[in-house]
Each structure stands twice: as structure tokens, then as C-alpha cells.
Amino acid sequence: MAEDQAREALAALDKAIAHKPRKDDADFAAALEHLCKLRDVLLAEARQGAAPRERLGQVNALISVVLAGHFPLGSVPWPEVERARGVLAGMVPGQDGP
Amino acid sequence: MPSLGATFGRGAATMSLWDLANADCIVVMGSNMAENHPVAFRFVVDAKTRGATVIHVDPRFTRTSALADIHAPIRSGSDIAFLGGIIRHLLEGDLWFHEFALRYTNIAHIIEDGYRGPEEEGGVFSGFDPETGTYEHDTWQYKGKLAQSPVSEHRVQEQEATAGEQESMAHGPAPQDPTLQHPHCVYQIMRRHYARYTPAMVEQATGCTADIFLKVADALARNSGRERTGAFCYAVGWTHHTTGVQIIRAASIIQGLLGNIGRPGGGIMALRGHASIQGSTDIPTLYNMLPTYLPQPNAFHDHGTLQQLLKTETPATGWWHNLPKYMVSLLKAWYGEHAQAANGWGYDFIPKLTGDVSQLPMTLAMAAGVIKGQFILGQNPAVGAVNSEMVERGLAKLEWLVVRDFAMSETANFWQKGRRVQKGETTPADIGTEVFFLPCALSGEKDGTVTNTSRLVQWHDVVLDAPGDSRSDLWFIYHLGKRLKELYAGSTAPADAAIQALTWDYPERGEKQEPDAEAVLREINGYTVADRKQLPSYKQLKDDGSTACGGWMYCGIYPADGRNLARSRTPDGPGGPGSHLGWAFAWPSNRRTLYNRASADPDGKPWSERKRMVWWSEAEGKWTGTDIPDFEDTKRPDYRPDWSKRPHGMDALGGADPFIMEVDGQCMLFAPSGLADGPLPTHYEPVESPVRNPLYPGEQRNPGAKLWARPGNELHAPGDPRFPYVLTTFRLTELHCGGITSRVAPHTAELQPEMFVEVPPELADMLGIKHLGWAVLLTLRTEIEARAMVTERLRPFRINGRTIYQIGVPWVFGWQGYARGDVANALLAITGDANTSIHSTKALTCGLRAGRVGHADGGHG
Numbered sequence: 032m033a034e035d036q037a038r039e040a041l042a043a044l045d046k047a048i049a050h051k052p053r054k055d056d057a058d059f060a061a062a063l064e065h066l067c068k069l070r071d072v073l074l075a076e077a078r079q080g081a082a083p084r085e086r087l088g089q090v091n092a093l094i095s096v097v098l099a100g101h102f103p104l105g106s107v108p109w110p111e112v113e114r115a116r117g118v119l120a121g122m123v124p125g126q127d128g129p
Numbered sequence: 130m131p132s133l134g135a136t137f138g139r140g141a142a143t144m145s146l147w148d149l150a151n152a153d154c155i156v157v158m159g160s161n162m163a164e165n166h167p168v169a170f171r172f173v174v175d176a177k178t179r180g181a182t183v184i185h186v187d188p189r190f191t192r193t194s195a196l197a198d199i200h201a202p203i204r205s206g207s208d209i210a211f212l213g214g215i216i217r218h219l220l221e222g223d224l225w226f227h228e229f230a231l232r233y234t235n236i237a238h239i240i241e242d243g244y245r246g247p248e249e250e251g252g253v254f255s256g257f258d259p260e261t262g263t264y265e266h267d268t269w270q271y272k273g274k275l276a277q278s279p280v281s282e283h284r285v286q287e288q289e290a291t292a293g294e295q296e297s298m299a300h301g302p303a304p305q306d307p308t309l310q311h312p313h314c315v316y317q318i319m320r321r322h323y324a325r326y327t328p329a330m331v332e333q334a335t336g337c338t339a340d341i342f343l344k345v346a347d348a349l350a351r352n353s354g355r356e357r358t359g360a361f362c363y364a365v366g367w368t369h370h371t372t373g374v375q376i377i378r379a380a381s382i383i384q385g386l387l388g389n390i391g392r393p394g395g396g397i398m399a400l401r402g403h404a405s406i407q408g409s410t411d412i413p414t415l416y417n418m419l420p421t422y423l424p425q426p427n428a429f430h431d432h433g434t435l436q437q438l439l440k441t442e443t444p445a446t447g448w449w450h451n452l453p454k455y456m457v458s459l460l461k462a463w464y465g466e467h468a469q470a471a472n473g474w475g476y477d478f479i480p481k482l483t484g485d486v487s488q489l490p491m492t493l494a495m496a497a498g499v500i501k502g503q504f505i506l507g508q509n510p511a512v513g514a515v516n517s518e519m520v521e522r523g524l525a526k527l528e529w530l531v532v533r534d535f536a537m538s539e540t541a542n543f544w545q546k547g548r549r550v551q552k553g554e555t556t557p558a559d560i561g562t563e564v565f566f567l568p569c570a571l572s573g574e575k576d577g578t579v580t581n582t583s584r585l586v587q588w589h590d591v592v593l594d595a596p597g598d599s600r601s602d603l604w605f606i607y608h609l610g611k612r613l614k615e616l617y618a619g620s621t622a623p624a625d626a627a628i629q630a631l632t633w634d635y636p637e638r639g640e641k642q643e644p645d646a647e648a649v650l651r652e653i654n655g656y657t658v659a660d661r662k663q664l665p666s667y668k669q670l671k672d673d674g675s676t677a678c679g680g681w682m683y684c685g686i687y688p689a690d691g692r693n694l695a696r697s698r699t700p701d702g703p704g705g706p707g708s709h710l711g712w713a714f715a716w717p718s719n720r721r722t723l724y725n726r727a728s729a730d731p732d733g734k735p736w737s738e739r740k741r742m743v744w745w746s747e748a749e750g751k752w753t754g755t756d757i758p759d760f761e762d763t764k765r766p767d768y769r770p771d772w773s774k775r776p777h778g779m780d781a782l783g784g785a786d787p788f789i790m791e792v793d794g795q796c797m798l799f800a801p802s803g804l805a806d807g808p809l810p811t812h813y814e815p816v817e818s819p820v821r822n823p824l825y826p827g828e829q830r831n832p833g834a835k836l837w838a839r840p841g842n843e844l845h846a847p848g849d850p851r852f853p854y855v856l857t858t859f860r861l862t863e864l865h866c867g868g869i870t871s872r873v874a875p876h877t878a879e880l881q882p883e884m885f886v887e888v889p890p891e892l893a894d895m896l897g898i899k900h901l902g903w904a905v906l907l908t909l910r911t912e913i914e915a916r917a918m919v920t921e922r923l924r925p926f927r928i929n930g931r932t933i934y935q936i937g938v939p940w941v942f943g944w945q946g947y948a949r950g951d952v953a954n955a956l957l958a959i960t961g962d963a964n965t966s967i968h969s970t971k972a973l974t975c976g977l978r979a980g981r982v983g984h985a986d987g988g989h990g
Contacts, residue, residue: 051260053260053261053262054262055836055837055838055839060497063494063497063499064497064498067497067498067499088624094499095428095483095484096483098483098484098486098494098499099483099484100484101484101490101494102484102485102486102490102493102494103484103485104287104417104482104483104484104485105263106258106261106263106287107261108429111428111429111483
């Protein structure tokens with residue numbers, strides 16, 4: 032379940048990076064949606080003591096960066112978004128991490 | 130108010146309310162002041178009694194218009210065309226105050242060769258990137274310089290400088306041409322920029338006839354100079370546009386040209402006031418500022434450490450060179466012994482910005498499920514926020530919602546009675562949000578301060594205890610904080626260190642354990658760390674950890690134990706100076722008129738006896754007068770910086786540079802930095818408009834406007850025939866803001882019992898709408914119904930050969946209380962100003978028909 036959400040989020044983020052929207056973009060929205068679902072899964076697991084909180088912290092940070100692409104202050108921070116993409120890829124089996 | 134900040138140095142009204150009585154001309158624009166700021170309006174009436182000309186520029190004829198000498202009706206959203214026309218009139222008629230503007234503004238400064246204006250660039254300024262929709266500011270700079278903007282509201286969107294670039298301002302004065310002949314001096318740039326804002330163009334764009342426009346422009350020009358001054362008063366009728374900041378900038382330019390800043394009766398009165406709006410930006414609830422306008426660090430700027438932040442954000446010259454003292458003192462106030470030099474004074478504890486987390490995008494993020502919970506204090510967004518059905522969608526996605534109010538509000542029971550429930554789009558059973566509705570104390574039931582519209586901080590004591598479980602907001606925040614600190618006390622996670630380090634030790638009183646509000650004010654004022662002595666002035670703040678201060682601009686409000694100057698209530702008597710320095714405390718330094726060094730000529734003498742305020746006393750060797758001088762006390766008027774020494778801070782400002790928060794002490798007619806959408810105000814049409822932009826056909830709307838088109842937030846295309854009418858929203862004297870406090874009180878509710886729409890008779894005839902009959906207003910967001918008030922207070926406009934009708938609705942109604950009606954804000958889209966992200970409520974388009982929702986002319990569907 033968590034892997035599926037991470038994979039979906041990564042696919043959406045890759046689309047956003049490919050076409051570089053100026054802001055408020057459907058792919059960013061999709062990436063956020065899946066990251067938030069991933070957050071919910073990790074939160075539930077953490078509350079049950081079934082997962083470490085570090086991963087949850089990472090996902091929260093990813094949400095902050097992707098949200099900054101979706102609702103930027105000024106220009107979209109593409110270098111940071113691409114770095115976030117690397118971190119997210121590290122959560123998806125078979126993908127290269129940062 | 131980044132407009133006032135960028136132009137003059139501080140984001141606040143430049144004058145006190147009572148000083149309006151000293152004006153010779155007052156323009157009220159973007160405000161129905163008589164009805165919405167009636168207490169303040171008494172000073173306008175005073176001025177009129179003394180012979181001042183009062184002008185009201187507004188689409189509607191209101192009680193303010195009735196008391197004015199001139200009412201100039203303009204189409205909503207065309208303000209910059211009108212004000213730009215005045216700027217042109219002053220420049221081309223050579224009607225500006227030369228001695229003032231040449232010396233105290235940047236009118237003679239030379240701008241970079243690469244600068245191009247919208248006249249040359251098809252409606253945008255040089256530096257525009259159509260891919261990102263943002264501007265690079267390089268070509269807007271003084272030639273060979275990097276002039277940072279003052280550290281004021283909404284400054285840090287884009288990083289203005291990399292560390293060290295700002296040093297150019299310490300190398301020598303910006304290049305100038307006092308003859309004003311240089312093609313790239315600000316004067317010549319402005320002449321080219323406003324050349325087409327002729328009276329005929331003003332009429333074409335605004336609908337105001339050229340003869341009325343010229344009466345206004347001439348009245349302003351006539352009441353300028355050594356002997357006379359004029360003031361502008363505005364409210365959210367200016368700010369609530371996608372060009373809101375630039376509208377205020379346009380008035381600021383007029384005032385700079387006319388010498389109407391820092392002088393008796395001269396200035397810009399930003400009408401805030403309701404619910405301590407000024408206070409809520411000073412000690413901010415805004416996401417992008419620390420208290421008293423210090424920059425919130427940004428994770429993506431050179432702000433990784435405190436040292437980096439200060440290197441990047443501290444201007445080399447001017448008063449803001451003191452930024453490090455204010456930052457370190459704030460961190461000491463917040464983190465106490467946990468703030469040490471070794472840990473950058475606790476800088477890592479401060480959250481860093483990533484994106485725009487202002488209200489509008491966060492409403493959309495809430496609707497997208499990003500946000501899990503929300504606290505609502507002092508607000509009723511189900512009524513007061515734009516696109517209120519989108520707000521309801523967002524609230525319905527939350528896991529939890531805490532609403533504190535003194536009576537049931539629409540925001541608290543949206544899940545039960547909201548518009549989406551009324552329309553059958555959802556049911557209470559479909560909404561999972563757990564709502565906690567908590568009773569709060571009203572202002573008379575708690576101690577504290579209100580900071581009014583002229584920066585005046587006034588203390589109020591509790592009059593009677595709040596009933597039952599009602600508690601003050603201070604109580605709620607304080608005890609919530611205490612519980613959070615308890616919760617995280619044993620944590621070893623680095624992320625929890627900030628809350629562990631926070632000083633949170635205010636004394637509690639009584640059975641309810643009410644925190645001592647004066648203790649909070651003492652902390653905001655600041656104290657010495659070693660012996661906890663109150664500081665009398667921010668000039669004593671240091672960057673070595675020896676002082677703590679929760680808000681440097683407020684320093685001096687509590688200068689010694691037992692001396693709360695916000696309590697002070699000693700007015701000047703008859704024949705007194707009229708500054709009322711003994712009445713409460715105005716930041717900074719209890720100063721009533723900002724930039725008042727400008728009330729004297731460059732030699733330090735009053736411009737005239739009639740308009741004297743602050744002057745240089747050779748005998749005393751200092752500045753003196755009827756107000757606290759806004760200048761270094763003993764800096765002589767003939768002081769000039771020694772550029773060979775690379776002066777920094779105030780040493781780089783001369784004795785005739787009154788705007789000390791700016792990097793060169795000058796009023797920025799042309800803003801090289803600090804604004805996202807251009808160095809000069811330019812007319813763009815509102816995002817929704819029935820007409821094309823007559824000035825820049827290729828650039829219909831502000832290219833920097835914040836837009837978020839999505840299902841439920843669709844925008845009307847320009848000229849969409851389904852939505853041919855211009856709609857504006859307004860408040861009412863009788864119903865306060867979001868309405869709850871007055872809609873639940875029978876005696877105020879009966880004064881405005883029902884939602885209505887103001888419609889001009891010509892349009893009513895055309896659509897078959899009867900006075901007091903029903904009418905439906907439609908947008909792509911939704912439709913609402915209201916009783917029709919058919920009134921000549923609104924007149925049809927002739928815009929570019931077409932008849933354009935304007936209508937208006939009050940936005941204060943909802944489904945709670947005795948006075949009820951549809952929520953006007955449901956009609957509006959979420960769109961924001963380029964600089965502030967503030968919502969746009971004053972100019973949009975809509976459809977209108979007779980009847981009720983769900984029927985052509987029958988009952989409610």
C-alpha cells in the first residue's frame with residue numbers, strides 16, 4: 032500500500048518535472064494526493080508502533096517541497112523539487128535513490 | 130502593506146487619524162469611510178469644517194459621498210487608470226512640489242540601461258519571464274547598484290540579493306540627474322509610463338467623466354506645496370484586487386510628488402482597525418513574517434544559518450542595517466537560555482518557509498486533503514472568505530476543526546447547515562470532520578491591547594468576566610502551549626527541540642489561570658537578559674544576546690516596571706500641539722507621523738509656519754517639534770556621508786534623507802526592489818472584466834496575479850456574455866465583519882435584517898427586477914439570491930462606447946443569527962494579489978436575473 036502510493040507519487044512528480052509548469056499543476060496535485068495518502072499509511076503504522084517515524088518525517092518534508100512547487104513563493108524551486116524526487120525514488124523499490 | 134513599505138519604508142499608515150483634521154484636501158478612495166470607519170471619519174468632517182476639500186472616488190454613492198464635495202464614480206477595478214491619470218496630470222502640468230520631490234524622492238535617480246516599461250514591452254516590464262510568470266528585478270535597479278527593499282511586510286518572496294551584493298549602496302550615492310533630462314531618470318521614465326493616461330483615457334477606462342476627473346486632480350494639486358497638504362484614505366476597496374498593492378503604490382507616488390508625506394495633514398491613511406488588523410501584522414498571524422516585520426527564513430534562500438540569513442537580508446545602508454540586533458533579541462525572547470551564540474541563538478528552531486502557505490492556497494490545499502486540522506480564532510471563513518463553498522469543501526476534508534467564537538458561527542456548523550448541505554451536494558453524514566466549538570471571551574471580558582489603524586496601541590482592561598467556560602484567546606493559546614510542552618517534554622527527537630526550548634512562563638491569575646497579558650506586553654517591549662530590566666528604546670537592543678525583545682518596533686511601550694504606556698490616556702488640551710503624545714503608544718517610539726523629518730525643508734526649517742511639525746534646533750543641536758522626530762536626534766541637516774569611508778547603516782544617510790528605513794533615505798517613486806509585479810503601477814483589468822484593457826490590449830490582467838483555476842474555482846473570460854455586470858462587495862455599518870457579533874444581537878440585526886443587492890434603475894428595468902423583489906446573482910462558482918434594492922446610488926458607466934452596469938452586495942450575511950441571507954462570498958473565485966496573495970473581492974463579473982434560486986421568478990428552490 033505504502034509502496035503503491037510512493038510509486039504513484041513518483042510517477043506524477045516525474046511528469047511535473049518533465050513539463051515544468053509555472054505553478055498549480057495537475058501533476059503536482061496528483062503527487063501531493065499520493066504523498067498525503069502515503070503519509071496517512073505511515074501515520075497509522077507509526078501509531079501502531081509498526082513503523083519507524085523517520086520515514087513519516089521524510090514524507091512530511093517531501094510534502095512541504097512538492098507543495099512549494101504547487102504553490103510557489105515566486106518561481107517553482109526546481110532544484111529542490113528534483114532533490115525531493117530523488118528522496119522519493121529511494122522509497123520505491125527498483126528506483127534509484129538520491 | 131508592502132506598497133507603503135516599498136515606497137516609504139514601513140508597511141503602515143503614515144499619519145495619525147486625528148491629523149486628518151489638518152488636511153486641506155482629503156481623497157477617500159477604496160473605502161466607504163463614513164459607514165465603515167465612522168469614528169475615524171469625524172476627523173474628515175473636522176477638516177471639511179475647516180475648509181478642506183473632501184473627495185470620494187467610488188463606484189457607489191454612499192454616505193461618504195454625501196458628505197464629500199466631489200463624488201467621482203469609477204468602475205470597480207479601474208483605480209490605477211484613475212490614479213495614473215493624476216500622476217500624468219501632475220507631471221505634464223508641472224504641478225508637483227519640486228523642492229520636496231527633488232530632494233526627498235528618487236525622482237532624479239537613474240535606472241539601469243536595460244529597463245523597459247510596459248509601453249515598450251507590450252504591457253509588461255523588462256525582466257518578465259513568460260514561462261514562470263515572474264520578474265527578474267535586475268533592470269529595475271539604480272544604475273550600478275543593488276537597492277534592497279526595506280524589511281517590511283511580504284518582502285521575502287524571491288531572494289533580492291546574494292550575500293554582499295547590497296554593499297554597492299555603501300560605495301557611493303546612486304547616480305542622479307537633478308536636471309531631470311536623463312532619459313533613464315525616474316522622472317522621464319514616469320513621464321513615458323503615464324503619457325497615455327490622459328483625461329480621455331481615464332474616462333474611457335474608468336467611466337468617470339474627464340471633467341470630474343480633472344476636478345479631483347486639480348484639487349489635489351491646488352492643496353500641495355509649502356502651505357498646504359492633502360491626504361489619501363483607503364481601505365480594502367484598494368487592497369482586495371489582484372493589483373491591490375500597486376493601487377496603493379499609485380497613491381504613494383502622488384503623495385511623494387505633492388510633498389504630502391511626513392507633514393501635518395499629509396499622508397496615507399490605511400484604514401484598518403477592525404479587529405486589530407494593524408496589530409495582527411505587527412505581531413503577525415501572517416505566515417511569512419516574524420514579529421515586527423522581521424523576515425521569516427526561507428528554506429530555499431541563503432538562509433541556512435542565522436549568519437547567512439543576516440548576510441543576505443541586512444541592507445548595507447539605512448536603519449534596517451540594525452536587523453541583526455532585532456533578530457537576535459527576538460530569538461532570546463523566544464528561546465531564553467536555549468538561545469546561545471553557539472547554536473546561532475536558536476535559529477534552527479524557527480520553521481522555514483518553502484512555498485506560499487497563505488490563506489488562499491491553504492484553502493485549496495485543505496480541499497485537496499493536504500491539511501488535517503485547523504484552528505479558527507477570530508474569523509468566520511464560511512462567510513468572510515472568498516469562494517465559501519470551496520472553503521466548505523476544505524473544512525469537510527479535515528479530520529478535526531477547532532472554532533472559537535462567542536456564538537455559533539457558520540464555520541462551526543458548516544457540516545450541518547452549510548451551503549453545500551442546503552444545496553443537497555452533501556449531507557452531514559458524509560462529512561467526517563470532528564468539530565470542537567469552544568466559547569471565547571469578547572474584548573470587554575479580557576485584558577489586552579488593540580493596535581488601531583494609525584499604529585496606536587491602546588490597552589483595555591477586563592470589564593467583567595466571561596460567562597461559563599468562555600476563555601480569552603490568550604488563555605487558549607497559552608494553555609494549549611503548556612500542554613504541548615508537557616507532551617513533548619521527554620522527547621529526544623530533534624524536531625521537538627523547538628517546542629521544548631520555547632520560553633512559556635507567563636504568570637497566571639485567578640481560578641481560571643488567566644495568563645497575565647501585561648507580562649506578554651513586557652516581553653514584547655524587551656528587557657536586559659542579565660537583570661531583566663525593561664528597555665526604554667529599541668536603540669538599546671544588541672546582537673550579542675544581552676537583550677531580549679519580542680517585537681522591536683514596540684520597544685518603549687513598557688519602558689519600566691509598572692509603566693504600561695498603552696494605558697496612558699492624557700490628551701493634549703485646547704491649544705496644545707495636537708499630537709496627543711500622552712494618549713497610548715504609537716510605534717515606533719511613540720511617534721505619530723512617520724517620516725516627519727520631511728515636514729522640514731532640506732535645511733531643517735519648517736516648510737511653513739502653518740505646516741510645521743519637526744525642525745532642526747541649532748541652539749539645542751537636535752531635532753525638535755510637536756511630534757517625536759523620525760530621524761537621528763542629533764544628525765545635522767547638513768550632514769553628508771563620507772563615501773571614502775564606505776559608510777554603513779545610518780552613517781550612509783544624509784541629514785536631508787527623511788525616509789530612514791529605505792537604503793538611501795528617499796521616497797521610492799520608482800521601486801527598484803520589493804514588488805513582484807513591477808516598479809511602477811500599471812493599469813490592468815481585473816481578472817474578471819466585461820471590457821478589454823484599453824491601455825495594454827496584449828496584457829489584459831496583471832501577469833503576476835495569483836490564479837488557481839480548478840473545478841469549483843473557474844474564472845470568467847473577459848467579456849463573457851453570460852456575466853456582463855461588474856460586481857463589487859461591501860460591508861455595512863450595522864453588521865460587523867463576518868457578522869456573527871452583530872447578526873445574533875437583535876438590536877443591530879433589525880437595522881439590516883436581510884441580504885440585498887444594489888441595482889441601478891436602468892438595469893432593473895431592463896431585467897424586470899422590482900425594488901424589494903427577488904434577484905439571483907450568478908457566477909461560474911455558484912448562484913445566490915437577494916432582495917433587490919433598486920437605487921440611483923449606482924449609475925451606469927460608459928466604458929469605451931459601451932454601457933456597463935455595476936452592482937453591489939454586502940458580504941456580511943450568512944445562515945446564523947437574526948439577520949440572514951445568502952453568503953455573497955460564495956460567488957467569488959479564489960484569486961490573489963501578486964505580492965500579498967490577499968483575495969480579490971472588489972471587482973468581478975456576474976450574471977443577474979429576477980427571481981429566486983431554482984426558479985425564474987418563484988420561490989426558493
